[in-house]
Amino acid sequence: MNVQDRRRLLGPSNAKPIVFSAATDIQSSEPKKDESSSFILNSGLIENCNGSSLVEIRDPKVTQHQTSLITSVYGPRATKGSFTSQASLSIQLKNGSSEKYNTTELKEVSSFLVNVFNSVINLSRYPKSGIDIFIYILYDKVLSEESKKSNNISAILPYCISAITLALINAGIEVDDIATAGYYKGDVISFIKNGEEVIGYWKDEGNCESFDVALEHCKTEAQKFKNLITTHILEE
Amino acid sequence: MSINFKFPESVIPGQLLCPAFDIKEENDKSIVYEYIAGPGTRLQKHNLNGTVVNIINSTLVGTVKIEEDFKMDSSNLDELNETAEDEKNHSNNGTREIKKIKVSVVHKRNNTSSEVDNELTNNLPKEGDIVLAKVTRITLQNVSLEILAVENSPVPIDSGVGSNGHGVVAAGAGSGSASYSVSQTSSDFGDPFRGTLRSQDVRATERDSVKIIECFKPGDIVRAQILSLGDGVNYYLTTAKDDLGVVFAKSGNGAGNQMYALDWETMVVPSTGATEKRKCAKPF
C-alpha cells in the first residue's frame, strides 16, 4: 500500500490485509474435474470507447486457464506534442478483482503486445493520433494444480491477442490480418497470414522441446482462435 | 464499368481482394487493370503457393467498393506507374490500355447511416474535410476551435461527455472535469482534436479587414473546412466559402437564446428580435 494516497479512500493505513489459512485442511469440494472447454466472444459491449470486446475462455487442456478479459480501444484520438506521421500505439493491462500479476509482469506483456500490434495495425492511416488499448483482467484462474505454482502470465497471452484483435475490428481500425497466437508449454507464438508470418515470439519458463515443435502446436492453436474470431465476425 | 474480376461482397480483415495487376483481352486490345489500394485496404506481399505476389487485402470488416480512378495523382503513385510501364514495354502490343481501379472497403458502421459520405472509413479529420467545431478562444488574429465532428460522421465516440463527463455537475456525481494534465501523452481522456482559424481565412473577400470579434464568439458552432493537418496540436481551418461559417450560436455570449442566420453576417433571436454579428454559413 502506498505511503498515503489522499485522492483515494484506501482506509486506515495501519490495517493489515487479511491472510487466509493455507489449504492445510484439504478442501474436499475443490477439485471439480470439469474438462469442458468453452470460448465466449463478444464485441461492442462498451459504449464510451471506439471498440471493445469480451473474451471468456476456459481451456483445461492446453493453457489450463479460465480467464475473462474486457478490452477497450480508444482512438484514434488527438495526441499532444509534436506532429507524428503515424499513430502511436499503447496497450495497458489491468488486474481485476484479484491482484494476481505484478506491475512488472504486466508491463512486459504490454510491451510485447505493442510490438505485435505495431506490425498488424495500419498505423500510417492515422497521422497525429494515438490508439490506446486497455485490457481488464476480470478474472483469471488456473485450472490445474501443477501450473498453479508457476503462476505464468504467458498462458493468457493468446487470449489477450485475440481480445485485442477483436476489439480493433470492432473499432473499425485498419488491421492487416486477424492476428492470433497459440500457447505451448511456456512458448507463445503469434501469427498472421494463415500462419505464414510470425509476428511475435514469447519464451517463458517451461519445458518446451524445440522451437519447431512449439511452432507447430502454436500454429494449430492460433488457427483455432482465428476460426473462432472469423465466425464471430460473420455472425454479427 | 466492366471489370472481369470477381470481388467478394462483404469482407473481413486479412481477406485477399485482388492482385495489384490484372490483364484482360478485349477486341484485340489488352486492358491492364491496375488496382489501387484505397481506404480500408492495403497492398501487401503474400506468399501464394511458393511465389510472393503483391495482393490487396482488406483491413476492415465491411463491403467492397470499386471505382475507376481517372484523375490519378501521379506523385504518390510513381512507383506503381513505373511497374506498369515496365509491363507495357514487355508486351510490345501497342494497343493496350491501362485502367486504374480504386478498391476500398467501407466499414459496416458507416454503411448504416444514409446520406453519409462513405469515403470516411474512419473519423479522422483529413485535408479537405468539412468539420464542425466549437469556438473555444478568440484573439485578434486567431480563432481556436475544438473539432466536434467530421461532417456527416460522428466523431470518435470516445470523446465527449459520455466518456469524460466534462459537463456540468449532475446530481450526486461530480463532474469528471477534464482539467487534469497527465504526463502520458495519449492516455489523457477526452482530449479533442483542435483546430485554428486565422483571420485571413475567415472569408474570401476583404480578407485584410476581418475583425474576428464580429465573426465568431466563444461557444459558437462553426462549419469549417480543413486546410492542412497543421502542426502537432492544431489542424488549420478555413471558413472562406459561402456554406462555411457559424451554424449555431447563442446570443449574449452564449447566455441567451438560440440565434438563426438572417444574412451572411447577421444572426437574430426570433423571440426577441435581437441581432448579433457573425460570419454565418449559408443554411442551404
Add this chain to the structure above:
Amino acid sequence: MNSIENSVIDVKPLVFPKDVLARISPDLILQRYLSLNLRPSIRSFDEFRDISVSNIDDIENEFADNVLGTNILKCGKTIIITTITASIIKEENQDETFERYYEDISGVERRRNKVSEYGSVYPVVEIERGRGNAPPSDEEMNIGQKLHDNILHSGLISKKSLKVDYGVRITDLETNKSKIIYPEEDEINDVPILQLNHYQKNLKYVLHAKITVFSRTGPLFDLCWNSLTYALQNTKLPKAFIDEKAVSLKTIIRSRGKTTELRENFNIICDTNTRVPLQLNKENIAYASNYGIVDLDYDLIDTEYEEKNNDNDKKTVLLADINTESEEEYINSSISIITNKYGNLKNIIVLGGTSKISMEILKKSISLSKIRAHDLESKA
C-alpha cells in the same frame, strides 16, 4: 432533422445526421425530443433504465479467495463491477471510554455521536474511460467520498458487525490434528478462549470496495451506490483465528507491562472454509436514483409549437435517471435521492441550476424514488 427553419424556396437545407447534431448542439436535440414527449433515449420522462444484477453466487468460482462480496450491475450499456475485500485493524481501546461519555451527553450531540456507532466502506472507484494510470478524476474521487460518507451516515453497517470474533487453532501434539475453537460456539470452558476474550474488542474488519465502471454513459453515483449496496448484502466475512503456536498468547497475557507491544504480533489468519454473512441493519438498506429538471425552451422548438402554446409559462419537466450525453450536458438542475421503499430518506441532494424546482417536482421525485427503491429491492 432540419437544423434551420424550413424555407419556402426549393433548396436543400443544411442537414445534420442525428448523431452529429447531438454532439454539436445537445440542447437543440434534447428540446426537440422533449417537445415530442420523449427523451433522446426514447424513454418517457419518468422511466428508469432497467437494472440487472448478478452476484457472487453465480460466479463464485471465478473470484479469488480474498473477495468477500461481489456485485455486477448492468444498467443500459453501463456495467459496474463491485468487489468487497477486507483488512483487519487493531482499534485503540476506545469503546468503553466512549460508552461512558455517551451517557453524559444528550440531544444533537447525542445524535451526532450516534454516527460513531457505525462503520463504513472504503470505496475506490475507477471509471474506465481510456485514461490509463492517470490520477483519479474528480468524478472518481467525488463518488468515492460520497459513497463512504453516505454508507456511514445511513447506519447500514454497525461497528459491532465488523468486530472480529476470533478463535484459536489448537493443534493436538499427539494426533497432529488441529481444530479451531470460536468463542461463541464453546460451552467448553477452555482457558485460552477466556483469556482471549479479554482482547477481543480490539480487532475490527475494515471493508474495502473496488468499484469498476465500464461504459459510462451518464451520471454514475446512484448506480455505484446501488451496486455497492447489493455487494454488501451478499458479503460474507471469514471467521478468523490465531494459531496457538504462531503467537504465544500466554506470554502476552502474563507479561502485562508489555502487552501493547506484543499485541502487534497478533497473527490473525482467516478461515478459508467458514464464512458468516455480514450483519447489516436491514431497515437502513436504501437505493439511489437521480432526476434532472429541464425547462422547455420555445426558441429551440419549432415556431409553430410556440404559437400553439401562447401562454408564456415556461413548462418544466422532470426526467428520471439522466443518461446520454445530451441530457447530461444540458441539464443543470438535478435531484439525487437515496431512500428505501417506505420513503425512509437517507440522502437528498437538490441542485438548483437554471430551472425552478417546485414543491410538486420534489414530491414527484420522492414518490418515484420509492417506486424505484421497491423495484431495486426485489432484485437484491
